[in-house]
Structures are given as structure tokens and as C-alpha cells.
Amino acid sequence: xxxxxxxxxxxxxxxxxxxxxxxxxxxxxxxxxxxxxxxxxxxxxxxxxxxxxxxxxxxxxxxxxxxxxxxxxxxxxxxxxxxxxxxxxxxxxxxxxxxxxxxxxxxxxxxxxxxxxxxxxxxxxxxxxxxxxxxxxxxxxxxxxxxxxxxxxxxxxxxxxxxxxxxxxxxxxxxxxxxxxxxxxxxxxxxxxxxxxxxxxxxxxxxxxxxxxxxxxxxxxxxxxxxxxxxxxxxxxxxxxxxxxxxxxxxxxxxxxxxxxxxxxxxxxxxxxxxxxxxxxxxxxxxxxxxxxxxxxxxxxxxxxxxxxxxxxxxxxxxxxxxxxxxxxxxxxxxxxxxxxxxxxxxxxxxxxxxxxxxxxxxxxxxxxxxxxxxxxxxxxxxxxxxxxxxxxxxxxxxxxxxxxxxxxxxxxxxxx
Numbered sequence: 001x002x003x004x005x006x007x008x009x010x011x012x013x014x015x016x017x018x019x020x021x022x023x024x025x026x027x028x029x030x031x032x033x034x035x036x037x038x039x040x041x042x043x044x045x046x047x048x049x050x051x052x053x054x055x056x057x058x059x060x061x062x063x064x065x066x067x068x069x070x071x072x073x074x075x076x077x078x079x080x081x082x083x084x085x086x087x088x089x090x091x092x093x094x095x096x097x098x099x100x101x102x103x104x105x106x107x108x109x110x111x112x113x114x115x116x117x118x119x120x121x122x123x124x125x126x127x128x129x130x131x132x133x134x135x136x137x138x139x140x141x142x143x144x145x146x147x148x149x150x151x152x153x154x155x156x157x158x159x160x161x162x163x164x165x166x167x168x169x170x171x172x173x174x175x176x177x178x179x180x181x182x183x184x185x186x187x188x189x190x191x192x193x194x195x196x197x198x199x200x201x202x203x204x205x206x207x208x209x210x211x212x213x214x215x216x217x218x219x220x221x222x223x224x225x226x227x228x229x230x231x232x233x234x235x236x237x238x239x240x241x242x243x244x245x246x247x248x249x250x251x252x253x254x255x256x257x258x259x260x261x262x263x264x265x266x267x268x269x270x271x272x273x274x275x276x277x278x279x280x281x282x283x284x285x286x287x288x289x290x291x292x293x294x295x296x297x298x299x300x301x302x303x304x305x306x307x308x309x310x311x312x313x314x315x316x317x318x319x320x321x322x323x324x325x326x327x328x329x330x331x332x333x334x335x336x337x338x339x340x341x342x343x344x345x346x347x348x349x350x351x352x353x354x355x356x357x358x359x360x361x362x363x364x365x366x367x368x369x370x371x372x373x374x375x376x377x378x379x380x381x382x383x384x385x386x387x388x389x390x391x392x393x394x395x396x397x398x399x400x401x402x403x404x405x406x407x408x409x410x411x412x413x414x415x416x417x
Contacts, residue, residue: 008057010034011369011406013379015393018413021383025376027369029148031404033263036347039359044070044115047356048152055361056169057403060093060144061323062347062361063151063299068326069347071153078154083324085150085168088143090323090338095138095182097341098276101401102190106221109395113224128219132189139182143314146171168303179314186311190218197356202283204291207301222300225395228388229296231288234378234396238271240278241344241367246382249327253335256348256360264370265362273374274343274364275400277302280309294378296392332357342401343368368400375400386412 009030017025035054039047051066052059064086073080078086107129150168154161183195191198192214201207223229244252255261263393266272277294280302288298327335332351337344343364350358369375378396382389390410397406 008404010404011365011402012409013375013393013397013406014409014411015379015382015389015415016411017386017389020385022380022388022389023413025379027371027373029365029369031363031365033363033366034259034360036359038359039356042356044351044354044356049360052151058093058097058340058342058345060151061338061345064090064324065338065340065347065361066349067151067153067334067336068324068338069334069349070351071334072326072328072347073332073351074153074334075328077326078155079165081165081169082150082154084317085172087148087323088172088314088317089147089151091313092140092143094341095186095307095310095314096137097401098303099133099136099186099190101305102217102307103133105398106217110217110221110224110396112391112394113221113228120321129191132185135185139178139185143175145377146175146211147209148239167395169220175411183311186307189200190216191304191308192216192219194277195311199282199305199308199312200223203287204284207284207407214260218300218304221395222297225296225300228391230392230395232292232295233382233392234299234399235293235295235381236374236377238273238374238377239398241267241272241274246327249335250329252346253327253329254332256335256346256362257358262360262362262366266370271370271373271377272367274301275299275341276306276341277399278343279339280306289380294374296395296399299396303399306384342403363403365403369402386410 009032011031012028014026015022016026038054039050042050048063048066048070052063055062076144103403114315147168149164154164187194192210198210201210207222211219211226212256242248252267255265273294277299282305285298285301285305288301292298324336324338326337329335329348334349335347336347338347340363343365345361345364348358348360349356367373375397378400379393382392382396384392390408393408393410397408
């Protein structure tokens with residue numbers, strides 16, 4: 001079985017306009033939300049092997065969430081050193097996903113905002129972005145290959161576990177130069193300065209100074225948002241999906257047995273958001289949220305802040321929030337969680353001895369692109385001409401990132417005859 005057997009699906013968004021505002025938002029998804037049911041009845045080892053093949057996007061996070069769910073169901077807990085390596089594997093994966101968007105998609109969005117009439121989007125900036133992305137991905141592939149074994153549960157045999165620990169920690173040490181090179185590329189090509197220096201920007205005034213003296217794919221999109229005065233566009237009151245206490249995990253895990261909940265998740269009968277915007281923190285983000293809420297500028301800054309923080313995490317582990325967790329539930333049942341690139345990813349598993357009885361996955365896209373979720377509410381709050389609303393909508397959708405292809409249709413109000 002390969003990932004080719006699983007179609008990615010897509011998300012369709014339809015915006016109806018009434019004058020210069022959005023009157024309604026309709027979201028339809030054809031993502032294979034219940035694909036994890038294929039694991040039911042299979043041996044645990046086979047399911048763990050198939051996880052990154054079935055879910056090719058964020059394969060590290062998927063594998064680690066699955067492993068932690070199975071470990072919890074078996075009453076096991078991975079040692080701290082292994083969870084630290086898992087944390088770094090997810091960080092490396094998230095860095096790659098963020099760089100993909102910033103280097104390849106942000107230049108196209110910037111061009112649409114600054115040259116609405118269009119033009120050739122295969123600019124020199126796009127070519128440079130592809131070259132930079134290739135260098136970054138090569139480094140991340142090497143890092144992932146060296147530490148991939150840390151994703152899976154350790155053998156019950158103590159001598160084998162000790163051997164695996166020595167091998168993986170040695171492999172991690174050998175990646176030090178690779179990680180330093182990655183920091184240099186990101187600093188030079190995306191931030192125009194060392195990442196620690198960019199993270200030291202504490203307010204919007206300092207950000208403006210950085211924008212005036214930096215010309216990168218990241219700074220150009222932020223400048224375009226400011227020039228269009230769209231910093232607050234797409235604000236909504238959808239709350240973040242909180243870090244749960246054990247009793248709340250139990251409630252959420254029980255809800256994951258309902259297929260309808262997996263398709264349209266909610267917490268306490270209300271939508272919730274899980275993304276880089278809900279987990280990244282800094283003094284700069286605090287001021288941006290106070291002035292612009294969770295609008296376009298804050299969302300772009302959150303992605304950049306998380307990218308810089310996670311890259312630093314690869315060099316000096318332990319300074320960023322945890323990326324995975326587990327929670328034992330009923331007998332032979334466990335919940336695994338991973339903070340993937342697009343938000344909180346949950347795996348719930350029930351075991352029958354050494355086979356899978358039930359398997360459910362709840363991905364961040366289902367939270368964020370729910371019918372009344374943060375994307376729907378943010379898009380509903382856009383204002384402007386039909387063209388301006390479409391431009392804002394595309395920046396907004398990309399800022400949350402559906403992880404699959406999407407199509408956007410804008411239907412303006414027809415003038416009466």
C-alpha cells in the first residue's frame with residue numbers, strides 16, 4: 001500500500017457578497033477525513049509503518065501522534081530523550097512547511113497585492129525562492145533521515161532500547177553543523193538578519209524599521225499588507241483550542257468516537273482555532289494582537305515567529321513549547337497529540353491485543369475549516385470591492401493553510417435591472 005492510493009481531496013470556499021462586504025461563506029471539504037479506519041484490524045507494527053505513507057503531509061507529526069497514542073494504550077511512556085528528539089523532528093517538519101509557504105506562496109500573494117493587473121508570476125524572486133527552499137529541504141531531509149527511528153516506540157527489550165538511544169543521540173550530535181547551516185540560510189534569505197536578532201524585535205515600531213531596511217519574501221508581504229491597510233482584515237472572535245487538562249482530554253477523546261464530530265469538531269458547542277497564530281508568543285505578537293486582533297498582520301508575524309523559534313530549537317533544544325503529548329484513556333485505549341505545522345493533531349486508538357480495534361484522527365484543518373470555524377468567520381468579516389475581498393481572502397486562507405488544494409469563488413451581488 002502506498003500513499004498514491006489515498007486522494008488528497010480539496011477544500012472549496014464560496015463567498016457571496018452584498019455590496020462591499022461578505023454576506024455568506026460556504027465551505028465544503030472532500031478531504032479523506034476517515035482514512036485512518038484502514039488501520040482497524042491490522043497489527044500495530046503495520047499501522048505504524050503505514051502512517052507516514054498514508055498521511056504524506058506532516059508525516060513526522062502523524063507518526064509521532066500515532067506512536068504516542070499506541071504507547072498510551074499500552075500503558076507505556078517514551079523516555080525523555082526520545083520525546084525530545086520527537087519534538088525536534090516535528091520542529092524540523094514545521095520549518096519545512098512554513099518555508100514552503102513563505103518562499104513559494106508569499107511572493108505570489110505579494111505580487112497580486114502590489115500588481116493587481118497580474119503579470120508573470122515566475123519572477124526572479126520565485127526562482128530564488130525555489131533555490132533557497134531546495135537548500136533548506138536538503139538539510140531537513142538529512143536531519144529527518146538521521147533521527148527517523150525516534151518516531152516509533154522503542155523495543156521492550158532493554159538492551160535494544162539502550163542501543164537505540166546511543167545510536168540516535170550520536171546521530172543527533174552529528175547534525176549540529178547541518179542545523180547551524182540551516183539557521184544561516186533562514187537568517188540571510190528570509191529574515192535579513194540572525195534569527196535571534198529578529199526575535200528580539202519587541203514592538204511594531206521596531207518592525208517598521210526592519211521592513212524599511214529588509215527586502216525578502218517575508219518582508220515584502222508584510223509591507224504589502226501594511227500598504228493596503230489590511231493589518232486587521234479577517235479578525236474574528238473564535239477562541240484558541242486550549243491545552244487541555246487530563247479530564248478534558250477524556251471528554252475530547254470520547255467525542256472522537258463520533259464520525260460527525262471528526263468532520264465538524266467543536267469544543268463546548270463552539271468552534272476553536274488551532275494554528276501558529278494560537279501558539280506563537282512574543283512581545284511583538286502581543287502588541288500586534290492588541291492593535292489588529294488576529295488579522296492578517298498578526299497571522300503573518302505568528303508564522304515568522306514560530307519559524308524562527310523552531311529553527312533556534314534545533315540548535316538549542318528545550319526553549320520552545322512541547323510538541324507532543326499522550327493520555328491513557330480506558331483499558332487498551334490511548335490518545336496521542338502532536339503540534340503539527342498547521343495546528344494540534346490528535347490520534348485516538350483502541351487496541352485488541354497486538355492489533356488495532358479502532359483508529360481515529362482529528363486534524364487541525366477540520367477545526368479551522370469547519371462550517372462556523374475561524375476561516376468562515378474571518379472571511380465573513382472581510383470588507384472592500386470584490387477584487388479587494390478576493391485578494392484579502394487568499395492571503396487569509398494561505399495564512400491558516402488548509403494543507404490541501406483549495407478553490408475560491410466570489411459571487412458579487414447582482415445589480416437590479
